[in-house]
Amino acid sequence: MTAEGTRERDGAVPGVAHDRGVPPGVTKVYDGIVLGAGISGLVSASVLLEKGARTVLVIDEYERVGGNHLDFSIDGYTFDVGSLIFQDDSPLVHRFPELLPRYVPVEPTWSRLNPQGKVTDYPFSMKDDLVAAGPAAWASMAASLVASRFRYRNQRNARDFTRFWVGTKAAERTGLEHYIERFCGLPSEVIDLDFARARMMWIADNARVWPRVTRAARGLRKRLARRGPEVEAPTQRRTQQLVRPREGFDALYRPLVERLESEGVEFLLSTPSTAIERADESLVVRTSAGDFSSPMLVSTVPTHRALALVGVDSEPLPTVTIISLLCSFAGRRGFDTSILYNFSHDGSWKRLTMHSDFYGPVREREYFCVEVVGSGSVRTVAEAEKSFREHTQANGLFHGDLRIEGGHVLENVYPVFTGGSAARAADQVALLHDHGVTSLGKQGGFDYQPTARVSTRNAEKKLGGTVSPK
Numbered sequence: 001m002t003a004e005g006t007r008e009r010d011g012a013v014p015g016v017a018h019d020r021g022v023p024p025g026v027t028k029v030y031d032g033i034v035l036g037a038g039i040s041g042l043v044s045a046s047v048l049l050e051k052g053a054r055t056v057l058v059i060d061e062y063e064r065v066g067g068n069h070l071d072f073s074i075d076g077y078t079f080d081v082g083s084l085i086f087q088d089d090s091p092l093v094h095r096f097p098e099l100l101p102r103y104v105p106v107e108p109t110w111s112r113l114n115p116q117g118k119v120t121d122y123p124f125s126m127k128d129d130l131v132a133a134g135p136a137a138w139a140s141m142a143a144s145l146v147a148s149r150f151r152y153r154n155q156r157n158a159r160d161f162t163r164f165w166v167g168t169k170a171a172e173r174t175g176l177e178h179y180i181e182r183f184c185g186l187p188s189e190v191i192d193l194d195f196a197r198a199r200m201m202w203i204a205d206n207a208r209v210w211p212r213v214t215r216a217a218r219g220l221r222k223r224l225a226r227r228g229p230e231v232e233a234p235t236q237r238r239t240q241q242l243v244r245p246r247e248g249f250d251a252l253y254r255p256l257v258e259r260l261e262s263e264g265v266e267f268l269l270s271t272p273s274t275a276i277e278r279a280d281e282s283l284v285v286r287t288s289a290g291d292f293s294s295p296m297l298v299s300t301v302p303t304h305r306a307l308a309l310v311g312v313d314s315e316p317l318p319t320v321t322i323i324s325l326l327c328s329f330a331g332r333r334g335f336d337t338s339i340l341y342n343f344s345h346d347g348s349w350k351r352l353t354m355h356s357d358f359y360g361p362v363r364e365r366e367y368f369c370v371e372v373v374g375s376g377s378v379r380t381v382a383e384a385e386k387s388f389r390e391h392t393q394a395n396g397l398f399h400g401d402l403r404i405e406g407g408h409v410l411e412n413v414y415p416v417f418t419g420g421s422a423a424r425a426a427d428q429v430a431l432l433h434d435h436g437v438t439s440l441g442k443q444g445g446f447d448y449q450p451t452a453r454v455s456t457r458n459a460e461k462k463l464g465g466t467v468s469p470k
């Protein structure tokens, strides 16, 4: 489509604000260009409109919008790459309310396989991780905690952080250290402290004794108060958990794309960019489908890719590659939650999500996605499958007919903070800024973004738009 206000080489639209004409060799001029049509790119396009842009071009290599929100349909089963759960109070829904009726409301439940081979509470179980250990282990864990608080008070990495907060023995017994390794594909002692502080503060929150005591005291006070005259407690609205519609992410994001298109955004998909060049006050993005110019360029693609486009060689930053095993199953499960984490000492898989708990079984078979971080001896779908089968069999997780329906390898899933990569990322973002490119998002900002909620607010803040409520 050609949005109103777009200046084309043949037939420029007159009377457009900021009209600079079409420079030679440029196919079209836009008020803003966004590289990447993931959540960060879509929100960026919306913020640019909000800030007065009348024409915005969004360019992506993928043939569809949504970035790493990927789904696969195989023989009636419908899989996500990963565990993608959304919320009805998300800033993404606040910005794009047309998404809400398309989601499927669900009641997900979480558990974890602990190193003792027991399926128990996620992320901690007081009963199974501590009480069940017995008096000798309690004494040893308590002594280890005291020693660790001294030994690791000057923390240097994620291992020190975990040990400081829960003690070396409890970190081992709960499987926390192994989970971190499985999460990043690297030993926890080479994961930077920045990452631990950004992503693992829940460990510290769970380990702080005083807030637990005050919470318990508050609970007790409330219970005692309820024995007196009945007082109506204020009802707090519960967040509704959601998954994408059964038909896939395309069906979810279609109305959002239509709305953005009606407001002046054009999408150029399946189109890699080949170069970014300066031309006076503007930047020209060269692609196989034409050359597009704008005074405002937002990039949400990996920083080394954007730097290559401006002609600067740089080292790619470390990111996680996820191998997804797309499985179906008939038989008896050894767990009853929809999401199961692997905190045990072995097995390369990280998490599995039972999509059939949300969408219903197909031909009486359940189906689910297993996430495996590609590292060490597990780099292919076949290697991931072998390791998953062996481990789940040893732990009695699937009794019956387990089939692998497909597999997918996805790179650049999330950043790994190791060897000062966050500082290198900041330098790369600053370099792009010097070239006139605003780089943001999970890949463009090397930003660990666990939810679309975080991606939305970060893009809004970075571009100076209205920031959606948390």
Ligand SMILES: Cc1cc2nc3c(=O)[nH]c(=O)nc-3n(C[C@H](O)[C@H](O)[C@H](O)COP(=O)(O)OP(=O)(O)OC[C@H]3O[C@@H](n4cnc5c(N)ncnc54)[C@H](O)[C@@H]3O)c2cc1C
Pocket (backbone or CB within 6 Å): 035, 036, 037, 038, 039, 040, 041, 059, 060, 061, 062, 066, 067, 068, 069, 082, 083, 084, 085, 086, 271, 272, 273, 300, 301, 302, 305, 413, 414, 440, 441, 442, 443, 444, 449, 450, 451, 452, 453, 455
């Ligand atoms: C493990 C994990 C689990 C998650 N689970 C959830 C969840 O349960 N719920 C939730 O709300 N969020 C979840 N998220 C977060 C969600 O995935 C992020 O909001 C989102 O991925 C961030 O989007 P993005 O646009 O920054 O990056 P991406 O989704 O990676 O999009 C970047 C886009 O840039 C494109 N691109 C790359 N190179 C180029 C190029 N040279 N030219 C043009 N385009 C290019 C890519 O094709 C892609 O479309 C999860 C994230 C991770 C890592």
